[in-house]
Amino acid sequence: MTNPRIAEMVLESAIDYAILTSDLSGNVTSWSIGAENVFGWAEDEVLGLAADIIFTSDDRAHDVPRKEMANALKNGRATDERWHVRKDGSRFWASGEMMPLQNNGAAEGFLKIVRDRTQQKRAEELQSMLSQELSHRLKNQLAMVQGLVNQSLRRADNIEGARLSISQRLRVLGQAHDLLLTGYGERIDVRSLVEKAINLDEDKHSNQFTLTGPELQVGRQSALSLAMLLHELTTNAFKYGALSQTDGQIIIEWGIAEMDEEAAFKLDWREKNGPPVVPPTVEGLGTRLIKSGVAGTLTKVDLTYASDGLNCTILAQLEGFQANA
Numbered sequence: 001m002t003n004p005r006i007a008e009m010v011l012e013s014a015i016d017y018a019i020l021t022s023d024l025s026g027n028v029t030s031w032s033i034g035a036e037n038v039f040g041w042a043e044d045e046v047l048g049l050a051a052d053i054i055f056t057s058d059d060r061a062h063d064v065p066r067k068e069m070a071n072a073l074k075n076g077r078a079t080d081e082r083w084h085v086r087k088d089g090s091r092f093w094a095s096g097e098m099m100p101l102q103n104n105g106a107a108e109g110f111l112k113i114v115r116d117r118t119q120q121k122r123a124e125e126l127q128s129m130l131s132q133e134l135s136h137r138l139k140n141q142l143a144m145v146q147g148l149v150n151q152s153l154r155r156a157d158n159i160e161g162a163r164l165s166i167s168q169r170l171r172v173l174g175q176a177h178d179l180l181l182t183g184y185g186e187r188i189d190v191r192s193l194v195e196k197a198i199n200l201d202e203d204k205h206s207n208q209f210t211l212t213g214p215e216l217q218v219g220r221q222s223a224l225s226l227a228m229l230l231h232e233l234t235t236n237a238f239k240y241g242a243l244s245q246t247d248g249q250i251i252i253e254w255g256i257a258e259m260d261e262e263a264a265f266k267l268d269w270r271e272k273n274g275p276p277v278v279p280p281t282v283e284g285l286g287t288r289l290i291k292s293g294v295a296g297t298l299t300k301v302d303l304t305y306a307s308d309g310l311n312c313t314i315l316a317q318l319e320g321f322q323a324n325a
Contacts, residue, residue: 017032017034017038017113017114017115018032018034018035018037018038018039018112018113018114018115019032019034019035019111019112019113020032020035020051020111020112020114021101021109021110021111021112022051022109022110022112023108023109023110024069024107024108024109024110025050026050026051026052026065026066026069026110027048027049027050027051028046028047028048028049028050028051029047029109030043030047031043031046031047035114038086038092038094038114038115038116039054039084039085039086039087040086040087040088041053041087045087050065051065051112052065053085054084054085054114055084055085056082056083056084056085056091059082059083064082068080068098069098069110071098072098072099072100072110073100073107076099076100077097077098077099078097078098078099079095079096079097079098080095080096080097080098081093081094081095081096081117082094082096084096084114092116092118093116093117093118093120093121093122094114094115094116094117094118095114095115095117096112096113096114096115097112097113098110098111098112098113099111187217187218187219187220187223187322188217188218188223189215189216189217189218190213190215190216190217190218190254190265191211191213191215193218193223193226193227193230194211194230194252194254195211196227197226197227197228197230197231197234198230198231198234198252199234205238205243208242208243208248208249208250209249209250209251209252210249210250210251210252211252211253212251212252212253212254213252213253213254213255213267214254214255214256216254216255216256216265216322217322218265218321218322219320219321219322219323221323222294222297222316222320222321222322222323225292225293225294226267226294226314228289229289229290229292229293229294229314230252230269232287232289232290233269233290233310233312236287236310237250237271237274237309237310240275240277241271241274241275241277241309241310242271242272242273242274242308242309243274244274244275245273245274245275247273248271248272248273248274248309249271249272249273250269250270250271250272250309251268251269251270251272252267252268252269252270253267253268253270254266254267254268256318257315259298259300259315259316259317260298260317262317262318262319263317263318263319264315264316264317264318264321265294265314265315265316265317265318265321265322266313266314266315266316267313267314268311268312268313268314269310269311269312269313269314270309270311271306271308271309271310271311272308272309273308273309274308274309274310275308275309276306276307276308277305277306277309277310278305279303279305290303290312291303293314293316294314294316294321297316297317297319297320297321297323298316298317298320299314299315299316299317300314300315300316301313301314301315
């Protein structure tokens with residue numbers, strides 16, 4: 001078996017690597033099976049053509065192919081990671097090396113080896129995006145927790161009251177996060193969120209709630225603020241409203257409505273058989289959280305202090321409500 005035959009077998013076996021040679025002018029002189037697999041051109045289609053056909057139009061405009069050859073001649077090797085172009089016009093991310101072909105110390109052409117790294121590139125970009133997203137979310141949640149703690153301490157009559165208030169609110173945030181993680185961090189079901197926020201699966205007052213609504217999804221940011229809002233409504237109902245009475249009832253109904261001629265998420269909280277309620281003379285943190293509405297979207301909140309309990313209607317622009325920002 002001759003050495004040229006071994007070299008030929010190597011080229012035929014390296015089907016995942018594009019191996020090509022060119023003359024000093026940059027015209028293709030050989031084209032491996034791997035090059036055909038990677039770029040899509042057959043050897044007889046490219047022999048004699050300028051090898052810059054595998055470069056993007058932007059790289060050609062910036063004279064990248066010539067600069068790569070000059071770098072290889074000067075340094076003995078030129079490495080690069082960039083977008084390349086296939087025969088069908090599609091682009092892929094590639095890792096490549098170019099080396100001068102020497103004959104008795106004189107360069108007679110170039111050898112170029114290219115490997116498709118598109119999947120690795122996308123994985124790296126995804127990892128970077130996830131890291132940035134995680135950092136963004138952590139900062140947002142730390143800011144939210146800091147705000148809750150500060151407001152709870154400012155409004156509390158004593159340390160024990162502040163501790164209990166903070167603990168309950170953080171529990172609701174934690175449960176909402178659990179739901180988001182279960183749903184891979186994207187959107188979660190409104191019913192599941194409502195049940196967690198009002199503690200329906202654990203609370204002895206669960207028979208006093210009636211939940212009605214279609215299957216709807218809520219995005220991350222809106223989910224957290226909606227959970228807090230429902231928690232505050234539930235807390236108020238225990239202290240002053242329908243849940244302070246054994247026969248008190250709370251009806252929670254949600255669906256799609258319209259707000260300012262746009263589709264909107266609508267949630268109605270209606271208390272029945274509770275004591276008469278009146279607007280607070282001084283708004284506490286809970287009332288202000290309720291009035292602040294749903295984060296991440298345009299919101300309208302209407303509070304009605306009725307003779308048998310509080311009624312609350314929430315409207316939130318649907319697109320923002322379901323967004324994952």
